[in-house]
Amino acid sequence: MGKFVITTRANGEFQFNLKAGNGQTILMSEGYTTKAACNNGIESVKTNAEDDNRYDRKESSNGKPYFNLKAGNGQIIGSSEMYESVAARENGIESVKKNAPDATIDDQTA
Numbered sequence: 638m639g640k641f642v643i644t645t646r647a648n649g650e651f652q653f654n655l656k657a658g659n660g661q662t663i664l665m666s667e668g669y670t671t672k673a674a675c676n677n678g679i680e681s682v683k684t685n686a687e688d689d690n691r692y693d694r695k696e697s698s699n700g701k702p703y704f705n706l707k708a709g710n711g712q713i714i715g716s717s718e719m720y721e722s723v724a725a726r727e728n729g730i731e732s733v734k735k736n737a738p739d740a741t742i743d744d745q746t747a
Contacts, residue, residue, distance in 0.1 A: 639663075639736025641679045643672070643744045651675035651746065655682065655715065655737055663732045664706060664715040672746065679742060681714045682706060686737035692730050702726040706733065 641653045650668030653675055657663050664682065669675040685691040685708055693705040693713075701719035704726055708714050715733075720726040 639732075639740035641682075641740050641742045643675055643679075643742065643746055645746050653679055655733060655740060657732050657736050662718065663729055663736065664717060666715050667713070672744075676742075678714050681708045682733075682737050683740070685709065685714065687734050689730075689734075694726065694730075704730055 639655055639657050641655055643651060643653050646652055646668055648668070650670060651672050651674070652668050653666045654662045655664035666675070666678050669678060685706060691707050691709075693707055695703055695705065697703060697719055699719075701721070702723050702725070703719050704717045705713045706715040717726065717729050717733075720729060
């Protein structure tokens with residue numbers, strides 16, 4: 638089962654990473670100024686993860702595929718790593734769909 642890990646950045650902002658059952662990070666958030674906003678981001682990922690239309694499939698300037706997960710309002714709520722292939726990116730999206738909806742929360746800022 639997946640889990641959301643909440644940490645604090647060097648600048649004091651909160652962020653979360655969604656990790657698959659094997660511990661690999663499959664989605665990273667932006668920085669949030671409050672923990673409440675970070676938790677809202679997690680809830681938004683859980684809500685939107687299963688909707689394929691929420692995934693914006695992209696290619697970086699160096700040609701590596703990645704994706705952004707967007708909320709209903711179009712705001713990016715999480716980004717993936719850079720993948721070596723389109724197939725690997727699709728596997729990453731499937732992993733988010735599978736792991737996010739019932740993932741636990743591991744708050745490492747407490």
